[in-house]
Amino acid sequence: MAGIELRGLTKSFAGQDVIRGVSLTVAQGEFCVIVGPSGCGKSTLLRLIAGLEEATSGTIAIGGRDVTRLDPWDRGLAMVFQSYALYPHMSVRDNMAFGLRTARVAEAEVARKVADAARMLRLEGLLDRRPAALSGGQRQRVAIGRAIVRDPAAFLFDEPLSNLDASLRADTRVELAALHRALGATMVYVTHDQVEAMTMADRIVVLDGGRVRQKGSPRDLYERPADTFVAQFLGSPRMTLIPVDVQDGQVVLPGGGRLSAPWAGLAQVGLRAEHARITAPGGGVLSGELIAAEYLGATLSVLVRVADGLTVAALAPPHLRITPGERVGIAIAAADLHPFAADGRRIDG
Numbered sequence: 001m002a003g004i005e006l007r008g009l010t011k012s013f014a015g016q017d018v019i020r021g022v023s024l025t026v027a028q029g030e031f032c033v034i035v036g037p038s039g040c041g042k043s044t045l046l047r048l049i050a051g052l053e054e055a056t057s058g059t060i061a062i063g064g065r066d067v068t069r070l071d072p073w074d075r076g077l078a079m080v081f082q083s084y085a086l087y088p089h090m091s092v093r094d095n096m097a098f099g100l101r102t103a104r105v106a107e108a109e110v111a112r113k114v115a116d117a118a119r120m121l122r123l124e125g126l127l128d129r130r131p132a133a134l135s136g137g138q139r140q141r142v143a144i145g146r147a148i149v150r151d152p153a154a155f156l157f158d159e160p161l162s163n164l165d166a167s168l169r170a171d172t173r174v175e176l177a178a179l180h181r182a183l184g185a186t187m188v189y190v191t192h193d194q195v196e197a198m199t200m201a202d203r204i205v206v207l208d209g210g211r212v213r214q215k216g217s218p219r220d221l222y223e224r225p226a227d228t229f230v231a232q233f234l235g236s237p238r239m240t241l242i243p244v245d246v247q248d249g250q251v252v253l254p255g256g257g258r259l260s261a262p263w264a265g266l267a268q269v270g271l272r273a274e275h276a277r278i279t280a281p282g283g284g285v286l287s288g289e290l291i292a293a294e295y296l297g298a299t300l301s302v303l304v305r306v307a308d309g310l311t312v313a314a315l316a317p318p319h320l321r322i323t324p325g326e327r328v329g330i331a332i333a334a335a336d337l338h339p340f341a342a343d344g345r346r347i348d349g
Helices: 042-050 092-102 107-120 136-148 166-183 194-200 218-223 228-233
Strands: 004-013 016-026 031-035 057-062 077-080 154-158 187-191 203-208 211-216 240-243 245-247 250-252 258-260 268-271 277-279 286-295 300-305 311-316 327-331 338-340
Touching: 004 042, 016 042, 016 203, 016 211, 031 042, 031 194, 042 077, 042 154, 042 187, 077 136, 092 107, 092 136, 107 136, 136 166, 166 194, 187 194, 194 218, 203 218, 203 228, 211 218, 211 228, 228 240, 228 268, 228 338, 240 311, 277 311, 286 311
Parallel strands: 031 187, 031 203, 077 154, 154 187
Antiparallel strands: 004 016, 004 057, 203 211, 240 268, 245 250, 250 258, 268 338, 277 327, 286 300, 286 327, 300 311
């Protein structure tokens, strides 16, 4: 396995910049997830690494070797796409072996590699089936097995779970994380799904408009988002941003509630739903009308409309009996707030 290094990478289509000066190092054996909204450039970035798109400028190195101008087959990578791209007339065994046979690998070695990958992916009993006889999750495992047998320098995944239903996505996330641990492989994984990013990544790279907004561990990005974009992109329900005034060293919230304010240049604060506690009217620093309450079994997800039309998301205990239209309060601890300046950047300190 090998690390991947991008330096000042850019890509333009018809004069329009899609990737804008991206620099990123993926360590050997790291599971790096590139996440962002549709159209942010994440799939284009993956295709640049794979060699399926040519960089406008910048460099790509794999295992310390400059591969910027090399063809895809000379980069030593294996890519798993959103579509399974299996040959329908071939068995699982032949689909997994196809690339090796094309490369004229000895048949005994092909058989060994396919058997090893099938055992790792729990496909041993399916090797003689054709893709039409497989479930979506099984087909995706075959596509991954086809990549494994090549012993690549790194794996590239382009939204591989998006065609699966919710239950299969959850199961396959666990399988992919276990596969990464078993192989010790370098993996770059692209998704728009924040749950996939948070649960599988060693490190997340948040992309927006072709630029890196923030990179770090899932915990780092969730607990200390660099700006309001990252703060609201990661987390469900999304973080509530509350415009505030600062007077006499205190945060003045909509409706007049106050909290201590140790931050200079504060313009808005972020509040995670799990840190907003529903109280009786007048029992918190915010108050308003409950407009939605969704019972999720382990928790109750609520929305409260407070002063100035602001809607605050909160998570409440499932046994709480409240109905839309009620007046409620919201208690907040200053230590749980995320401080942001007027331009959206996090305020340190």
